[in-house]
Amino acid sequence: MQLPYRLVSLMELLRFEADAYCRLMSMIGQTLAHFQIADNAPALGVPGRLKITKEVFETLGYTLREMRVLVDKLNLPMAQKHLDRMQAEFEESPNAFSNDALKRNLYELTTRVADELEQRLFLSVPLEQAPLYLQSNPPFGDTAAKAFPQMVEDISEAAKCLALDRPTASIFHLMRVMELAVQRFGHELKVTLVTEKNWQVILDQINAAIKKLDAKDAKTKAYAQAASHLYNVKVAWRNEVMHPKQTYTFEEAQAIFANAKTFIADLATIL
Numbered sequence: 001m002q003l004p005y006r007l008v009s010l011m012e013l014l015r016f017e018a019d020a021y022c023r024l025m026s027m028i029g030q031t032l033a034h035f036q037i038a039d040n041a042p043a044l045g046v047p048g049r050l051k052i053t054k055e056v057f058e059t060l061g062y063t064l065r066e067m068r069v070l071v072d073k074l075n076l077p078m079a080q081k082h083l084d085r086m087q088a089e090f091e092e093s094p095n096a097f098s099n100d101a102l103k104r105n106l107y108e109l110t111t112r113v114a115d116e117l118e119q120r121l122f123l124s125v126p127l128e129q130a131p132l133y134l135q136s137n138p139p140f141g142d143t144a145a146k147a148f149p150q151m152v153e154d155i156s157e158a159a160k161c162l163a164l165d166r167p168t169a170s171i172f173h174l175m176r177v178m179e180l181a182v183q184r185f186g187h188e189l190k191v192t193l194v195t196e197k198n199w200q201v202i203l204d205q206i207n208a209a210i211k212k213l214d215a216k217d218a219k220t221k222a223y224a225q226a227a228s229h230l231y232n233v234k235v236a237w238r239n240e241v242m243h244p245k246q247t248y249t250f251e252e253a254q255a256i257f258a259n260a261k262t263f264i265a266d267l268a269t270i271l
Contacts (some may be wrong), residue, residue, distance in 0.1 A: 181267055
């Protein structure tokens with residue numbers, strides 16, 4: 001689900017494209033190796049000039065263009081400028097490039113990339129937590145995202161905080177989500193829970209409302225199931241009142257996230 005605006009985290013601004021970096025360094029290394037081999041081959045042209053064929057010239061032009069794409073992806077402005085100069089000189093007169101000049105330029109490019117990356121802070125997300133950050137699908141599912149568009153941003157941030165091992169921050173976002181969800185559930189059952197924060201009082205009022213309904217009705221059973229999942233959120237919350245305690249461990253936040261997801265996914269099918 002696309003939003004007209006959203007929070008942009010620092011992690012997204014500094015997101016490091018490891019695949020682009022590895023490919024760029026590999027291309028530079030392979031190109032350097034190629035010309036070092038050419039240095040040791042019998043001279044086929046003017047001494048001190050490139051001793052390779054026309055086909056290799058064309059390949060080098062393609063390689064420089066691909067390097068530029070990767071440098072753009074990594075957002076390295078100083079490396080971009082250097083590579084632009086290299087590419088412009090090569091396209092203007094490829095035969096003017098000597099082996100030594102090319103190698104010096106490639107070494108300079110490597111140094112610029114390394115210098116620019118040293119100024120960045122990169123965070124590694126554990127493989128099993130990466131889906132929480134990447135979010136190829138809404139963390140609580142498509143149905144919940146469509147039913148509760150006002151929760152989408154907080155749910156997304158709760159998942160990202162959990163992915164980055166910031167459990168207490170994740171709970172703060174989940175608190176906002178649960179407040180909205182509980183109010184919607186109460187409204188559905190005609191129970192006023194707008195200002196209520198005590199978990200047990202909330203559950204007592206919801207259960208009392210459900211008991212007044214037809215026990216054989218399928219929707220009543222759905223309400224009861226949602227209420228049981230809400231109870232699981234309360235147990236995982238480990239706090240009598242619906243606000244975060246001072247700190248949460250990753251395991252505690254993970255349990256709350258999982259139970260909140262189940263409750264809200266169920267609630268989305270009821271409304």
